[in-house]
Structure formats: C-alpha cells, structure tokens
Amino acid sequence: VIDDLADTPHVADLLLDQNFFPDPARRYAKRVPRMTRTLFGPAYALIDPAFAAARRPDRPVRAAPPYRIVVSFGGGDDRGAAVKTLAALARLRRADLSVALVAGGANPRRDEIVAAAKGMEGVAVFDAVDDMVSLLADADLAVGAGGVSTWERFCLGVPTLALTIAPVQKPHLRALAAEEFLQWEGEAAQIAPAALADAIVDLLDDAPARRRLRERTMGLVDGEGARRVARALLDAP
Numbered sequence: 090v091i092d093d094l095a096d097t098p099h100v101a102d103l104l105l106d107q108n109f110f111p112d113p114a115r116r117y118a119k120r121v122p123r124m125t126r127t128l129f130g131p132a133y134a135l136i137d138p139a140f141a142a143a144r145r146p147d148r149p150v151r152a153a154p155p156y157r158i159v160v161s162f163g164g165g166d167d168r169g170a171a172v173k174t175l176a177a178l179a180r181l182r183r184a185d186l187s188v189a190l191v192a193g194g195a196n197p198r199r200d201e202i203v204a205a206a207k208g209m210e211g212v213a214v215f216d217a218v219d220d221m222v223s224l225l226a227d228a229d230l231a232v233g234a235g236g237v238s239t240w241e242r243f244c245l246g247v248p249t250l251a252l253t254i255a256p257v258q259k260p261h262l263r264a265l266a267a268e269e270f271l272q273w274e275g276e277a278a279q280i281a282p283a284a285l286a287d288a289i290v291d292l293l294d295d296a297p298a299r300r301r302l303r304e305r306t307m308g309l310v311d312g313e314g315a316r317r318v319a320r321a322l323l324d325a326p
Contacts, residue, residue: 107129108130132309138312225241250271271306
C-alpha cells in the first residue's frame with residue numbers, strides 16, 4: 090500500500106509513506122496491523138533514478154547574479170499559484186533572473202499563464218517537460234508546491250520556496266519548514282504578489298541560507314528511494 094494521508098486503516102504486508110513527519114510510526118499506529126512492514130520518509134521517495142545520477146554535491150552555490158529560477162506547481166494548479174508567482178517576479182523588475190515556468194500539459198490556467206508571461210524578459214513557459222532533471226540541475230531557486238516534485242528538488246539540492254495549493258500538502262510542508270528543509274510561505278491563494286516577491290528576493294540574496302538548504306535537502310533525499318522500495322518488495326516473504 091502507498092499512502093500519504095494516514096486517514097484510513099490498511100491490511101498490508103508493506104506500507105509506504107514517503108512524506109516527511111517527525112514521528113511517522115505514530116500516524117499509522119492504529120491504521121495497520123503489527124505485522125505490516127513500514128517504509129517511512131523521503132529515503133523511500135519514488136523519483137526517477139535520473140535525479141540521483143545528476144546529483145552534484147560539490148556544485149558551488151551562486152552568490153551573485155544572474156540567477157536561474159524554476160517555477161512548477163504541477164498540472165493541478167487551479168488556484169493560480171503560477172500566475173501569482175509571475176506577478177511577483179514582474180514586481181522585481183530584475184534583468185538578472187532567468188525563469189523557467191513549467192505549466193503542465195493539463196493546467197486549467199495555461200492561457201492565463203502564457204498571457205502573464207508575455208513581455209516578461211527572461212521568462213520561458215513550458216507546457217510539459219520530458220527532462221525536468223536538466224531544468225533543475227542548474228537552478229538557484231525553485232518555487233513550487235508539495236508532492237513528489239519536492240523530493241526531486243531536494244535530491245538535486247535546489248533551495249525551495251513552497252506554497253500550499255491543496256490541503257493535503259499543508260502538514261508535510263509545515264513539518265519540512267519546521268526542520269528548515271525549505272521555506273514555506275503558506276497558502277498560494279492567500280499570499281500577495283508583493284509578499285511573495287519579497288520572499289523570493291530575500292532568499293536569492295542570501296547565499297548562506299541557500300547553501301544550508303542545499304546541504305540539508307541533499308542529505309535528506311539521495312534519489313535511491315525507488316531502489317530501496319524495490320528491494321523491500323523483492324525481500325518480502
């Protein structure tokens with residue numbers, strides 16, 4: 090069973106919850122039988138092994154512009170987080186930023202995103218990306234939501250400024266922020282573009298903070314999660 094909500098009982102030989110929580114076993118104490126083998130945390134994150142192959146722990150953190158930002162909220166961004174991020178970036182009026190925005194092929198606000206990006210210098214909008222590894226590998230900052238993409242960014246050590254776009258994301262984003270693995274700015278629907286712009290520029294201009302995030306996140310996710318889960322399945326009685 091693969092679960093990330095811990096809100097229903099399971100009868101399973103193996104349970105995987107790849108989210109980050111300080112005490113994951115407690116969340117499932119009354120949800121699974123004692124015989125269930127559990128795999129908890131981002132060490133078991135099911136991400137493409139290509140992310141592990143692209144890790145460069147020795148890559149220096151850029152301390153001066155130009156900076157590269159990747160914006161991605163997945164295909165279900167019905168709350169307009171990508172559009173709001175573009176509005177925040179437009180307020181900065183900085184020519185030293187290169188922005189790759191991945192809208193997602195099924196994004197309900199695609200036309201709005203394209204319209205918002207039109208005329209913005211240094212902004213490229215992608216409907217879908219086959220090679221997210223290459224986009225993230227040289228990024229100085231990522232702006233996005235929770236979900237599996239969090240572990241992809243962490244694996245490559247990309248500092249993350251996160252916004253919540255669905256209620257299910259809130260608990261684990263709060264937990265990650267409390268342990269200083271990312272910077273969480275709350276609900277996408279509630280943050281103002283001006284506040285988001287301030288958060289972006291503050292983190293970009295704080296190279297030591299980005300370096301700490303890079304080191305912490307690469308230590309949390311090494312990209313070997315799929316292999317670990319596969320071994321657990323093969324070793325199961």
